[in-house]
Amino acid sequence: MLNMCAPDGNSYPCKGVLHEIVEPERIVYDSTAEEGHPCGAGLPPRSRVTITFTESGGRTTLTLHTRFENTARKEAANRAGYSVSWGQALERLGDHLH
Secondary structure: OEEEEOOOOOEEEEOEEEEEEEOOOEEEEEEOOOOOOOOOOOOOOOEEEEEEEEEEOOEEEEEEEEEEOOHHHHHHHHHOOHHHHHHHHHHHHHHHHO
């Protein structure tokens, strides 16, 4: 378990099960985050997340794909800011790496 620290200083537990790590190509995990929030701690409950990394011309593209248990869970997570939050987090990471 890891904790995700929000900009407001709150810490949220991130629970999941890793299924696959293929260096440097892919990470696949299932979220077992808390049910109390549709995004858990950035990991929607009962979802599978696949992150792929592709290199081209010395640059890496990260693609994030989330498969939700059902449409209702997907819509609830997106209403709670799931897609926006990932975009913001990746932008901050990019700024940090440059």
